Amino acid sequence: DAKTTQPPSMDCAEGRAANLPCNHSTISGNEYVYWYRQIHSQGPQYIIHGLKNNETNEMASLIITEDRKSSTLILPHATLRDTAVYYCIVRADNYGQNFVFGPGTRLSVLP
Amino acid sequence: KAGVTQTPRYLIKTRGQQVTLSCSPISGHRSVSWYQQTPGQGLQFLFEYFSETQRNKGNFPGRFSGRQFSNSRSEMNVSTLELGDSALYLCASSFGGVGETQYFGPGTRLLVL
Numbered sequence: 001d002a003k004t005t006q007p008p009s010m011d012c013a014e015g016r017a018a019n020l021p022c023n024h025s026t027i028s029g030n031e032y033v034y035w036y037r038q039i040h041s042q043g044p045q046y047i048i049h050g051l052k053n054n055e056t057n058e059m060a061s062l063i064i065t066e067d068r069k070s071s072t073l074i075l076p077h078a079t080l081r082d083t084a085v086y087y088c089i090v091r092a093d094n095y096g097q098n099f100v101f102g103p104g105t106r107l108s109v110l111p
Numbered sequence: 112k113a114g115v116t117q118t119p120r121y122l123i124k125t126r127g128q129q130v131t132l133s134c135s136p137i138s139g140h141r142s143v144s145w146y147q148q149t150p151g152q153g154l155q156f157l158f159e160y161f162s163e164t165q166r167n168k169g170n171f172p173g174r175f176s177g178r179q180f181s182n183s184r185s186e187m188n189v190s191t192l193e194l195g196d197s198a199l200y201l202c203a204s205s206f207g208g209v210g211e212t213q214y215f216g217p218g219t220r221l222l223v224l
Contacts, residue, residue, distance in 0.1 A: 032210060043115070043201050043215035044154070087154075093210040098144055098167055099203075101154035 003027065004088045009106040012082075018075040020105050022088030025069045030093045033064060035073045037084040038104070044087065047073065051093075078109045113138065115204050115216035123222045129190040132219045136183050136204030142166075143185035144213060145177060148199040160185050161207045189221075197223045 005023040012018040024033065032051050036044040048055055048062045050071075055062045061074040075082055087104040091097050116135045124130050136143050144167075145157040156169040160179035177187040183204075189196055199220050203213035 034212070036215075041199060041218070041220075043203075043217045046212055046214060049212060091210075098156040098159060098169070099146075099154075099213065100156065101146075103153055 003031075003090045003100065004102055006086070006088050006102065006105045008103065009108070011108050011110055012075075012078045014080060014109050014111050015077055018073075018078040018082065018107060018109070020073040020075075020086050020088075020107065021070065022073070023070045024088070024090050027068050027090050028092065031090045032093060033062065033068075033071050034089045034091060034099065035060070035062065036087045036089065036099075036101075037082075038087070039081075039084040044101075047086075078107075080109050080111065083107060083109045115202060115214055117200075117202055117216040117219050119219060120217065121220050121222075123224060124192050125224050126192055126194060128192050129188060130192060130221060131186055131188045132200055132202075132221075134185045134187075134202035134204075134216060136185070136202075137214055140204035140206055140214075141183050142205045142207030142211070142213075143179060143183065144203045144205075145185070145187050146201045146203065147171070148201060148218070149195075149197070154201070157187065192223045194223050197221060 034049040035047040038044045064071045085104040142161045144159040148154045159167040179185045199218045201218045203215045205211040205213045
C-alpha cells in the first residue's frame, strides 16, 4: 500500500501557484519523498525529490516539514499544460526499491 | 539524450495469446523496472532488472515474466492473456544505484479481446 495520502483533486487558476499537499506520517529516516506527474495516459514524469531539506528545480519546489510527516509541491506559475495527476511517493534509499504509487491528486488548471 | 523508448506503443491481442513488450532504457542506465497501470488498480510494480538479473518482484502471477539483455534493454512477456491484462505497461530506467531516480517511457497500451 502507498505510504502517502493526497487529496483526490484540486483546481488552480492559470498563472497562480499550485500547492499540492502530501501526508506521509509514517515516513522512515531513510525514505525520500518523490513527486511525479502523469499527463493523460503518458508515462509518469519525474518532477523533484528530497529527503529533509527544501528543494527547487526548474519545474517546481518541494517543501518538507521539519518532522518530515508532510510535504508540499509548489508549481509557482501554473499553466494549462500542468493539468495532470500528481503522485507523491516515499521510497527507501535502498537498492532495488520500487515506487509504490497511490491514486495521486488530479490537478486541473483553469483558464 | 534520448529518453526511455517502448515498443510497440499499441497492441491488440486475444485471450489465450502471449505478448512480448520491449523497453530500451536511457543510455548508461542499467536498471529497468516494469509497471502495469489499469483504471481499477492504478500503477502497480511488476519487476525490476539490473545487470540482467531480476532484483525485485511485485505481486503478479507467473504468467508475467521478463528478462534483460547485456545492453540493458529489457523485455516483458505475458503468457495466456486474460481480459484483465488490458492495461498500459510502463517501463522505467535508472542507473540502478541507491536512491536513483527512475525515468519512465511512454508506455505500451495492450488491449486483450
